[in-house]
Amino acid sequence: VLERVGRRRIEVLLALSLLLPIGMPHCAPAATLVAGLFAAVPAPAPPPPDERGAENEAQAALVQRLTQENARLRERLFAKGDPAKLVALDTAFFSRHPRRIEAEVRGRDSSPWRGSLLLSSGRRAGIREGLPVVVGETLVGTIAEVGEAISRVRLLTDPGSRVWGFVLAGEERADGVVTGTGGDHLVMDHVEAGIGGPGDIVFTGSGDERIPRGLLVGTVRRMDDIERNGIAEIEVAPAIRAERIWIVNVLAPEEE
């Protein structure tokens, strides 16, 4: 047997490397650190002072545009009925997490079937694992790994991401679980059939105390035609595409 194992030592070593995830559960910060090193290699040089003014203006214009877009979405919601109570932001959560830590996106995920972003801030800035990451009032994902000065956010589109959500259709709402697919869309499952249609808006629900209720997730792109015991599946287009995200906010509690 030993002779056979010796002849197949490469295969044995490869099989043993599958044990790495079990044997090294605490090396996520190290992995994030290594990823940060690679992300830092082609980092763009900071713009000269005279260009900073133009950059600030561009940022201000972007904030204004996003604010207007947000207001338009809210108007659209109000036009459909009286959903104010349903989409009110989770004030209790925001009182527990009053800080918004700004972080720049330094890199993306190397795997085509996963979705994550590398952020320019880490534990030193107050970022902790599991905290929600937003752009405006839109949920982008949650913090998956934290290093000293760098962290990684698992996007909603990552296949390992699961978030409670609800779709708002006029005065009706249907709860479900929003799962990432690895592609450019999300799937909302366990939704009551017959509620919602293309264009309806999906918000975060209240099933997870780590994520505030009422954040924007996306809009319904397609409804599943197959009804299984009154449960339907919904295809959701994320409110923000991953490749357009450059600056995010991490919702963090008060400093300890």
Place this chain on the structure above:
Amino acid sequence: VRWVRVILLAGALAALTIRYPVVPFRRGLCPAWLLLPALLMGLRAAPAHAAAAGWGFGLLADLLSVEPLGLSASLYGGAALLFARLRENVFSDHRYTQAVAAFLLTLLVSLAALFRLELAEESFALLHCLPVAFLSALVTGAVFPFFVVADDTLGIFRGFRVGDRRV
């Protein structure tokens, strides 16, 4: 053995991958960039060296992703080894063979990664894996001839086995 050049190639590819992964493709799709050099090693290097390099490329992919450490390492290493073992039974120098091998191996590796997340049986998982595998095959078919020229010029795999001959 030009391991230093292989490591430099891996570093450059890794930096490019996480900075500009989705530039040329629509709907967030991109090929499995770090799997491709592992397959290239499987094409030209000795099986043991191909497995080791594939493992290294996979480990790098794990480090640059939310993937658990070791998963891509073992899968990429296994894929490179499989390619190295099979190449003598097929027309391994033909670009169509390489593209088909890249398609099948990318599909296998991505499904294995999603299987671990218990998502492999979901229809959307397959719908995402298929285009990724197709893109990888497309890029492989286009890139391999340049790779062979680069290898002959830069000598990345000199000292490895080429076909049935050790150089």
